Amino acid sequence: MDLGLAGKKVAITGGSRGIGRAIAGRMLEEGAQVTICARGQEGVDEAVAALGGQVSGSAVDVGDGEALAAWISSSAEQMGGLDIYINNASGGGGGTNDEKFDQNYQVDLMGLVRGVNAAEEHLAASGAGAILQIATTAAVEHFGPGPTSYMSLKAAAIAYISGLSQTLAGKGIRANTVSPGPIFFDNGPWDMIKGAMPEFYEATVAGHPSGRMGSPEEVANVAAFLCSPAASWVTGANIVVDGGYTKRIAF
Numbered sequence: 001m002d003l004g005l006a007g008k009k010v011a012i013t014g015g016s017r018g019i020g021r022a023i024a025g026r027m028l029e030e031g032a033q034v035t036i037c038a039r040g041q042e043g044v045d046e047a048v049a050a051l052g053g054q055v056s057g058s059a060v061d062v063g064d065g066e067a068l069a070a071w072i073s074s075s076a077e078q079m080g081g082l083d084i085y086i087n088n089a090s091g092g093g094g095g096t097n098d099e100k101f102d103q104n105y106q107v108d109l110m111g112l113v114r115g116v117n118a119a120e121e122h123l124a125a126s127g128a129g130a131i132l133q134i135a136t137t138a139a140v141e142h143f144g145p146g147p148t149s150y151m152s153l154k155a156a157a158i159a160y161i162s163g164l165s166q167t168l169a170g171k172g173i174r175a176n177t178v179s180p181g182p183i184f185f186d187n188g189p190w191d192m193i194k195g196a197m198p199e200f201y202e203a204t205v206a207g208h209p210s211g212r213m214g215s216p217e218e219v220a221n222v223a224a225f226l227c228s229p230a231a232s233w234v235t236g237a238n239i240v241v242d243g244g245y246t247k248r249i250a251f
Contacts, residue, residue: 001230002230003030003224003225003228003229003230004228004229004230005027005030005031005032005224005227005228005229006030006031006032007031007032007033008027008030008031008032008033008083008084008227008228009032009033009076009079009080009081009082009083009084009126010024010027010032010033010034010035010082010083010084010085010086010227011034011035011036011037011071011072011075011076011082011084011085011086011119012024012027012034012035012036012037012086012088013036013037013038013060013062013068013086013087013088013089013111013115014037014038014062014087014088014089014090014134015034015036015037015038015044015047015057015086015088016036016038016040016043016044016046016047016057017038017043017047017185017187017188018183018185018188018216019088019134019180019183019216019219019220019223020036020038020086020088020089020134021036021047021051021216022215022216022217022219022220023086023088023216023219023220023223023224024036024047024051024055025051025217025220026217026220026221026223026224027084027224027227028051028052028053028054028055030224030228032054032084033054033055033079034051034053034054034055034056035055035056035057035058035075035078035079036048036055036056036057036058037057037058037059037060037062037071037089038057038059038060038089039059039060039061039062040059041059044057044058044059045057056075056078058071058074058075062087062089062107062111062115063091063103063106063107063110063111065110065114068111068114068115068118069114069115069117069118072085072115072118072119072122073118076119076122081122081125081126082119082122082123082126082129083123083126083128083129083130084123084129084130084131084132084227085115085116085119085123085129085130085131085132086131086132086134086223086227087111087112087115087116087131087132087133087134087157088134089107089108089111090104090107090108090150091103091104091105091106091107091108091111091149091150091153092104092150093148093150093189094148094149094150094151094152094153095148095149096146096147096148096149100148100149100150101149101152101153103149104149104150104152104153105149105153108150108153108154108157109153109156109157109160112133112157112160112161113160116131116164119131120168120171120173123168123171123173124168124171124172124173126172127172128172128229128232129168129171129172129173129174130173130174130175130176130226130227130228131161131164131168131173131174131175131176132175132176132177132178132223132226132227133157133158133160133161133175133176133177133178134177134178134180134219134223135154135155135157135158135177135178135179135180135238136150136151136154136179136180136181137179137180137181137240137242137245137246138150138151138154139151139152139154139155139157139158139179140155140158140179140238140240140246140248141246141247141248154179157177158177158179158238161175161176161177161236161238162175162177162236162238165235165236166236169235174231174232174234174235175235175236176226176231176234176235176236176237176238176239177237177238177239178219178222178223178226178238178239178241179238179239179240179241179242180214180219180241180242181208181213181214181240181241181242181243181245181246182204182205182208182213182214182242182245183213183214183215183216183218183219184213184214184215185215185216190204190213207245208243208244208245209243209244209245210243210244212243213243214241214242214243218241218243219241222239222241226239
């Protein structure tokens with residue numbers, strides 16, 4: 001199936017590893033032009049070299065609104081426009097104290113808000129713009145020891161995207177969310193949990209009907225479809241990609 005992504009111009013935050021990097025790779029496979037950002041220049045350079053093709057990258061702290069807006073503006077200028085904006089950056093796994101809530105607020109929520117504000121004009125000029133937020137199933141169903149800043153701010157991001165789908169539709173911009181369940185990749189959060197909290201890790205794997213965690217590539221496939229012209233009539237959706245891990249019934 002041709003997704004119609006060839007020639008599309010895509011910006012991805014948190015694109016140097018894991019889900020963000022897998023999405024970048026999937027977009028490149030479809031013939032898109034991609035730019036990524038992440039906090040560390042070394043990780044960005046390594047990702048760009050590994051991905052190859054029409055991809056560039058910059059070190060950007062998504063929690064810094066001015067730096068984020070400047071990156072989006074320069075990316076649109078460099079690529080000759082912007083068709084797709086994907087917010088994958090996160091302030092981390094979260095916690096329950098003020099510092100953790102502020103960290104996730106600045107990156108997971110305000111990074112999304114500021115990024116959308118900076119990208120909106122470019123996406124509207126595209127005529128078929130798309131915004132995608134990467135959230136988490138922990139925002140839609142209780143998970144782990146209790147409520148944390150990460151799950152709380154991701155839930156706020158889902159609500160924000162839902163609202164955008166209504167207000168931006170008239171400008172030809174779609175807005176959707178993908179909420180992955182536990183995703184394993186080398187040196188990722190679940191790799192660290194596997195070493196530090198083996199019992200919790202094994203219990204989480206055992207909770208999956210398939211007996212395994214998902215891969216970044218499995219999330220990237222869904223993300224690419226949602227951002228593509230093939231999904232032109234999908235907006236305001238929150239697509240759960242978890243291999244059946246969550247037990248809720250959504251009507």
